Amino acid sequence: MKIIACYSNKGGVGKTATAVNLAHALAARGQRVLLCDLDPQGASGFYFRVKPSKKLKDARFFQDVARFTAAIRASDFDRLDILPANMSFRDFDVFLSRMKNRRSRLKQALASVGGDYDVIVLDCPPNISTLSENVFRAADAVLVPVIPTTLSERSFDQLLAFFRDHGLPRKKILALFSMAQGAKRLHGETMQRMRAAQGKRFLDVVLPFSTEIEKMGQHRAPVATFARSRALAEAYDRLAQEVLARL
């Protein structure tokens, strides 16, 4: 079992869109996938039409395997299950900080269901906290969507610095250009510069800006299931292939 965390210290960069469509693409490729929605806003659960579970509302959640597995829901797609978020994830940091081994608690909980899945995808909230340290320790790959603009470049450098300062393995970080607009000179130049600076850290596939992604909210389904053009479905499938090859 491998764990892929869709993470960024910045909001609105495409973490949820990536988590949802990557999870769907991996399952379509035959992988058994669990998508865990760790963002209290619950967007990835919403996209899969899965309601939050009331059972998650207390601190025993990560200690009690039965509680954790009882909260997992089937999706409408073969081989793809969802652990929906709950507003109590807001309190995650509070109770994680009260636990022993608090920085590896998430890793232990995920290992307990690991036998049932080939890949676990985590949709993360955009902050650096005890929860994110848990995420960095649990994950085999930290997949970071980066919009090719100057501000995103700064946030990405801050994330690399955080990993360095906390002795976390930077080789876990896989970066991915998201919402790229080919016609914009700034986007093209930023992608070139960042690729040159970061070497192999960036994946080859680039996720294009597309209004089809916005429509996921209306369809409440992964983009590959309804988009007229195959371009996005193919991009997420290439992403799935590249991520699997890197793990």
Ligand SMILES: Nc1ncnc2c1ncn2[C@@H]1O[C@H](COP(=O)(O)OP(=O)(O)O)[C@@H](O)[C@H]1O
């Ligand atoms: N490739 C894309 N093209 C166009 N819009 C996108 C794309 N990816 C995400 N979006 C839109 O941008 C907003 C933020 O995306 P989301 O995945 O929710 O980001 P995050 O989880 O990082 O906050 C959403 O409204 C989403 O529909």
Ligand SMILES: [Mg+2]
């Ligand atoms: Mg999100």
